[in-house]
Amino acid sequence: MxxxxxxxxxxxxxxxxxxxxxxxxxxxxxxxxxxxxxxxxxxxxxxxxxxxxxxxxxxxxxxxxxxxxxxxxxxxxxxxxxxxxxxxxxxxxxxxxxxxxxxxxxxxxxxxxxxxxxxxxxSPKRAAKLVPGFIDDPAPELRRDAVALIIEKAIGESNEDSACSLYEKALAAARDVDQIELTAKALREKNRVVDLPKIMGFLMRWKVIGPFDNTDRKGFNVPYPPEKKIDFSATYDGKNDKVKWTDFSTSDQFGKVDINLEYGELKQVVAYAHNTFQLSEARELQFRLGCKNAWKVWLNGELLFARDEYHRGQRIDQYVFSAKLKKGKNEILVKFCQNEQEQSWTKQWEFQMRLTDASGTAVLAGNRLPTPKAPATKR
Amino acid sequence: MKNLFTIYIILILTLSLANADWTSFRGSAGNGFGNEPGLPTKLDGNKSIAWKVELPGRGLSSPVVVGNKIFLTASSGPRQERLHVIAVNAKDGETLWERQFQSTGRTVCHKKTCVAAPTAVSDGKVVVAQFSSNDVFCLDLDGNLKWLRGLTLDYPNAANSLGMSSSPVIADGVFVTQVENDADSFSAGLDLGTGKTLWRKSRPKGANWTSPTVLKGAKGEELAVLQSGKGLLVVEPKTGKDRWNYAEGASTIPSTTVMGSSLFIPSNGLTAVKSREDGRSHTQLWRANKLAPGTASPVVSGNRIYVLNKANVLTSANPSNGELGWRLRLKGPFSGSPVANKTHFYVFSENGLGQVVNLTGDEGKVVSTVDLKETILCTPAISGNALYIRSDAHLWKFGG
Structure with a gap:
């Protein structure tokens, strides 16, 4: 025992x-x-x-x-x-x-x-056989391999309609910017219409206000009135004159909101852009922002992220941060600042933003209007 | 007695045959000099290449060498989010081990550079690899992971949209890194054994691609030298406490070169300062506005300092007074820094042209060139009478 x-x-x-x-x-x-x-x-x-x-x-x-x-x-x-x-x-x-x-x-x-x-x-052979099945995979890196295979086929396809069909399939599945750009370019070269802003989910229509003062880059931390309350009928003291909200839309294929078009090539200034993003249900989304100016982003009055960096380059999806959006109307506010630099490569005063799910699939607002054919500004 | 004598002889022979380690960016002393008298002086494309191996990803980082192992970093993937740390056998180029990680920080950078830009550093027992994403991995020489950090995960605004490239150092048993940028700019000392933050101090806001260096004090203590656009700050590695400050501005690209207690700072041309014996202050020795380095950091060899300027002109100068010596135009442009032994100077242009300059005559003379036909942005490493250089695709060994 x-x-x-x-x-x-x-x-x-x-x-x-x-x-x-x-x-x-x-x-x-x-x-x-x-x-x-x-x-x-x-x-x-x-x-x-x-x-x-x-x-x-x-x-x-x-x-x-x-x-x-x-x-x-x-x-x-x-x-x-x-x-x-x-x-x-x-x-x-x-x-x-x-x-x-x-x-x-x-x-x-x-x-x-x-x-x-x-x-x-x-087993490289076994792996290779799996790749075509990744075309709708939620994992972007797996999906990418499947898209690459289709692009390869399209490049080798001599029949234009068949090639376009393959490119369209690749474009629909692609989530990486380089593959999207490549397929869209190929289709346009074959005279096919591609609504890239919609496919990628760029926010094209905004209300904007500015310029406010950013002398010595201090404006980045100054809470100008739009940070306290959104009132589209209000008029405020701007850097030089009274300022008020105006409608601004971009037709840029990658959704660039070039505010120089609205206010001119100013220096040491701040602008705000506001977008109302409507959803049928609450969900977590990724904000994907490209901006070479200092910026802040708020969602429904809550600051999501801020970055005080100027003219170090701009890329699509340069910054990716997640936030929970509510059902109904969501208010997105972007503050973007221009500094004092005078070099030719410091003229840009702009940003580009899109919202996606975690896999990079564009999420379109319920209130999204057709992609503008041309920019609409007050100038 | 006879046995003891035999052991002594074996020990002497072993030591004399042992490779001098090259443990950080621009070598163990951080000045580009390696006491390797047998380096090949002819970089022939066929005869002097010992081996050439493929790499799993891009990189500007230099190889570091400890004993017979070469450690190198690389980055791959569509967004360069895959981070590689590789150990290669110096003898035959065989990969001894490879560890792959995923970046936790931002990987966006200028297309010319890449995420594997900073050079790893070793104390001879561990190798610590840092990437532009500010991910840091400490492994032993056999690839066993000891600790890791994600400094941009910890401090989300610690990033540079053009990419970061400062190569860390190990000083007084502390891993010292400069994570300096426009937004959340800091330097930090991490415990080499555990990765714990010993100190973190705010640094001037502004993009900074320079690398820290190690200065030895009069009593042999090691101090960390931090360069920025504001100048130079010398700190105690264990505490981050300031020792002395040079506040007359400095470049944010080429780094300071140390020679004994003298520091050659890319500032107002080139400014030489000497750390005083107490290690708490400094004296300016000279300033030469004609010795402004381009992208490459200065290198020391023998009793000379060599500076490669923006126009690709190599200038020899006297480190005690800044007096200019011979000048020699090389074929640039250069992103990587040069290295040298006592007799020759080695540098690779961005176009992959390796150039060897004989330093022993009255004038500098290019005695050999080799065209690797690949973009080279890194600084070579020299160890065991061999020279190592990498591109985005390959690692080469010359001589040895």
């Missing part, structure tokens, strides 16, 4: 140890957060996670779903180490399990992409 008890205790202790070896290190890596919190515990747990066999790869990938970007990187390093060791030892990766993992779109895009790359390492 005593021996059985010892055996029972031994078996249980072993189970606990095994359980701890398999699961605790992974949980410790998942728990690492910003400011280096959890790094020391992770440093102790990581060798244990990295020492796991290849069969643990799906567990490590699944753990990425719960981890922050920092925790995901701890897990990635463990995955790399396991894969490198497994292949060096001439052993196989668990491709079936990885395939199942990849097929489950409930996992986050990052972990599914990594699963795909492991399949690529284990």
């Amino acid at each position: 005593k021996k059985i008890l010892y055996l029972f205790l031994f078996v249980n202790a072993s189970s606990i140890m095994i359980a701890k070896t398999v699961y605790d290190p992974i949980a410790t890596l998942v728990a690492v957060g910003p400011m280096g919190e959890g790094n020391e515990a992770a440093a102790k747990a990581w060798p244990k996670a990295a020492a796991l066999g290849a069969e643990a790869l799906p567990d490590l990938l699944a753990a990425m779903d719960k981890a922050s970007g920092i925790g995901q990187n701890w897990l990635r390093a463990a995955v790399d180490t396991i894969v490198q060791r497994t292949l060096k030892e001439g052993k196989k990766l668990p491709t079936e399990e990885l395939n199942d993992f990849l097929a489950n779109t409930k996992h986050i895009p990052a972990s599914r992409r990594l699963a795909f790359e492991l399949i690529q390492k284990a």
